[in-house]
Amino acid sequence: MSTLIEVKNLSKQFKDVHAVNGLSFSVQQGDIYGFLGQNGAGKSTSIRMLMGLIQPSGGEINMFGYRMPEHKKDVLRQIGAIIERPDLYKYLSAYDNLDMMARLSGLKPTRQLLMDQLDKVGLAARAHSKVKTFSQGMKQRLGIAIAMVHDPQLIILDEPTNGLDPQGIAEMRHMIINLRKEHQKTVIVSSHLLNEIEQVATRMIIIDKGRKVIEGSTSELFDPANTLVELQTNDADAAEKIGHSAWAARMKQEADSLLFTLHADDVPALAKDLVAMDIAIDNLSKRHSLESLFLTLTGK
Numbered sequence: 001m002s003t004l005i006e007v008k009n010l011s012k013q014f015k016d017v018h019a020v021n022g023l024s025f026s027v028q029q030g031d032i033y034g035f036l037g038q039n040g041a042g043k044s045t046s047i048r049m050l051m052g053l054i055q056p057s058g059g060e061i062n063m064f065g066y067r068m069p070e071h072k073k074d075v076l077r078q079i080g081a082i083i084e085r086p087d088l089y090k091y092l093s094a095y096d097n098l099d100m101m102a103r104l105s106g107l108k109p110t111r112q113l114l115m116d117q118l119d120k121v122g123l124a125a126r127a128h129s130k131v132k133t134f135s136q137g138m139k140q141r142l143g144i145a146i147a148m149v150h151d152p153q154l155i156i157l158d159e160p161t162n163g164l165d166p167q168g169i170a171e172m173r174h175m176i177i178n179l180r181k182e183h184q185k186t187v188i189v190s191s192h193l194l195n196e197i198e199q200v201a202t203r204m205i206i207i208d209k210g211r212k213v214i215e216g217s218t219s220e221l222f223d224p225a226n227t228l229v230e231l232q233t234n235d236a237d238a239a240e241k242i243g244h245s246a247w248a249a250r251m252k253q254e255a256d257s258l259l260f261t262l263h264a265d266d267v268p269a270l271a272k273d274l275v276a277m278d279i280a281i282d283n284l285s286k287r288h289s290l291e292s293l294f295l296t297l298t299g300k
């Protein structure tokens with residue numbers, strides 16, 4: 001697998017705001033690379049630099065073997081991106097919108113090519129329906145078909161599920177996975193929702209205040225061995241009772257709860273032992289340690 005994007009020490013400063021601050025990461029061919037961070041973390045600014053829309057204040061970007069922004073033209077040929085809501089003609093069909101946009105960008109598309117593009121985003125069956133009859137999610141996916149009509153290697157989607165209903169979100173997720181699986185595209189997708197990135201990404205980065213917090217493959221980062229279990233109880237002696245048990249080493253006392261770090265498979269055994277120790281359980285909840293990290297970053 002080859003490296004498509006290599007970013008080193010990338011920074012962008014707007015007056016006194018360090019929007020991106022020493023960010024390094026790489027994207028391999030075939031990744032669905034999740035960019036995760038709360039609003040204002042620096043996701044859009046990073047993506048805009050990858051696309052040569054704004055100049056970095058420092059650092060290096062190499063994409064497809066070219067340096068950015070010096071080789072912007074060669075790089076952009078390989079990218080299809082949706083950064084804002086796509087402009088569509090609502091009284092034209094999906095097919096005619098795509099046909100017109102392809103011609104405006106200098107292509108002479110065949111019917112087959114246009115139908116293939118619509119198929120990639122799950123809109124082939126609605127090719128000849130007017131866009132005014134489309135849901136927000138369908139418009140978004142048509143925008144993606146337009147963005148990739150020149151068959152780029154890399155698709156960049158900045159918060160593609162913003163403003164979509166649950167069905168639209170599910171369809172978008174399905175489409176992103178399909179772009180990689182069926183059409184061998186590499187995808188960068190940004191979101192402020194961990195759950196959304198977790199469901200599609202093969203690798204991900206969390207950024208906060210313009211800096212990298214963590215980066216890795218989704219399976220590594222969501223390793224079930226790093227499960228956190230929070231116990232809430234009114235039993236004043238709970239910590240002491242657990243302190244004498246085999247769970248002692250995995251327990252940490254928090255202000256109003258007891259926190260255990262363990263493998264997800266061990267949760268039923270913990271629950272059984274708590275009952276055996278006669279500890280009244282008000283609440284026993286499980287979450288992944290990455291989720292806890294992200295909740296802490298987002299202040300929730």
Ligand SMILES: Nc1ncnc2c1ncn2[C@@H]1O[C@H](COP(=O)(O)OP(=O)(O)OP(=O)(O)O)[C@@H](O)[C@H]1O
Nearest residue numbers: 014017018019037038039040041042043044045046
């Ligand atoms: N053109 C600009 N001028 C001044 N500050 C900017 C500009 N663009 C972004 N910023 C600031 O840089 C920081 C990062 O913004 P950015 O849009 O990259 O974050 P984000 O992670 O994409 O979040 P969001 O989802 O809210 O767009 C924010 O503090 C933002 O206010």
